[in-house]
Amino acid sequence: MLEIEKIVLGPVATNTYIVGDQESKQAVVIDPAWDGAVLAEKIRQLGWGIQSVWLTHAHFDHFGGLADLLTGLELSEHEGFFVGLHPKDMNLWRIKGGAIMFGVPMKSAPKPTHEFREGDLLSVGKYEFQVHHTPGHSSGHVIFHCESEGILFSGDLIFKQGIGRTDLLGGSFSTLMESIQKYVLPLPDETRIYSGHGPETTVGEERRLNPFIK
């Protein structure tokens, strides 16, 4: 079974997901938002081995906990371990994801070591996820889709009855809506969406109730 632990962290209540394959005990962290030491402790309790860290995008509230997480679990030492980000968000990463602009003090995070590309296949134990490049909220925003389990990690592309803001650096409303049309709406109704903020939803529910989707 694929297990999903959601932890809400940081100054703007961002969802961090620890996603693990129960059998192999292998897991990944999606968007280590804040409090990396807390995350490391949680992972230790779960007894999971972290294969990699996947960033949906480089806003500060999605990787503010990265530095302490890596230190807490000595992750950089693990063979095959990587921190992934789309290259189009590297500039945003360099300015700490806007943390300074928002007046939020943030530890320098180690540089991502893996570049995500459209269509990449990633694994969590025996489960396969596909990366889709979904710009609009930021230039290098990506989402992670596990077709076999009907699960989508949508970052700040789409929320329960909402969408990501498009007034920040690299943002574009029309581009964001195109990304949703292309990679979210074609999915089956029952696909569960785990977004970067707020509660879980489904593709069907958003098709019916999201005020931005008509």
Ligand SMILES: [Zn+2]
């Ligand atoms: Zn964001």
Ligand SMILES: [Zn+2]
């Ligand atoms: Zn966010």
